Amino acid sequence: xxxxxxxxxxxxxxxxxxxxxxxxxxxxxxxxxxxxxxxxxxxxxxxxxxxxxxxxxxxxxxxxxxxxxxxxxxxxxxxxxxxxxxxxxxxxxxxxxxxxxxxxxxxxxxxxxx
Amino acid sequence: xxxxxxxxxxxxxxxxxxxxxxxxxxxxxxxxxxxxxxxxxxxxxxxxxxxxxxxxxxxxxxxxxxxxxxxxxxxxxxxxxxxxxxxxxxxxxxxxxxxxxxxxxxxxxxxxx
Numbered sequence: 088x089x090x091x092x093x094x095x096x097x098x099x100x101x102x103x104x105x106x107x108x109x110x111x112x113x114x115x116x117x118x119x120x121x122x123x124x125x126x127x128x129x130x131x132x133x134x135x136x137x138x139x140x141x142x143x144x145x146x147x148x149x150x151x152x153x154x155x156x157x158x159x160x161x162x163x164x165x166x167x168x169x170x171x172x173x174x175x176x177x178x179x180x181x182x183x184x185x186x187x188x189x190x191x192x193x194x195x196x197x198x199x200x201x
Numbered sequence: 202x203x204x205x206x207x208x209x210x211x212x213x214x215x216x217x218x219x220x221x222x223x224x225x226x227x228x229x230x231x232x233x234x235x236x237x238x239x240x241x242x243x244x245x246x247x248x249x250x251x252x253x254x255x256x257x258x259x260x261x262x263x264x265x266x267x268x269x270x271x272x273x274x275x276x277x278x279x280x281x282x283x284x285x286x287x288x289x290x291x292x293x294x295x296x297x298x299x300x301x302x303x304x305x306x307x308x309x310x311x312x313x314x
Contacts, residue, residue: 184234184259185249191244
């Protein structure tokens with residue numbers, strides 16, 4: 088099976104930077120995704136990592152270390168609208184869900200304060 | 202615009218009743234998925250389908266059933282056998298290639314009367 092861990096909740100200040108960590112254990116790692124989910128809404132895709140290193144997309148960046156089973160999502164210049172849950176999801180060749188199957192962590196609830 | 206449509210947004214079920222949640226996509230995606238989300242929990246996979254007329258059980262399939270008669274449609278039935286159906290249900294689809302994300306519908310919130 089898989090085990091994906093992320094902090095339950097984090098608080099940050101508007102305009103600041105926050106890093107949300109995700110650790111995972113998997114037997115056939117084949118990619119890691121980050122999603123943003125506002126309360127009661129659909130998760131929306133933020134980033135994808137399959138090789139080690141940093142992927143940057145505007146204010147959001149995501150990092151992966153496959154040897155450490157570790158990823159983080161970095162949010163810069165925080166805005167109030169960034170208050171949401173951030174879901175880490177891992178694709179494993181040997182887990183259920185088919186070729187595109189994902190296993191999700193429980194999500195990190197990010198609170199942005201003025 | 203292409204996307205995934207789930208309906209209804211809110212649904213109420215009486216004891217002993219089956220209810221069906223609709224999921225339609227016009228993204229021409231081969232793969233479709235149903236997840237259940239409970240407060241403080243991650244998304245848990247109920248069923249998935251990689252191609253028309255084929256579907257597989259996920260981690261929590263008991264008390265649920267699906268069909269995939271058309272590429273665009275993947276309805277989920279919550280049967281009376283599902284004793285704790287109150288949850289937020291999310292449908293997703295993907296192209297079927299491992300470097301592509303899953304795209305989600307807006308969800309259906311199911312409650313028990």
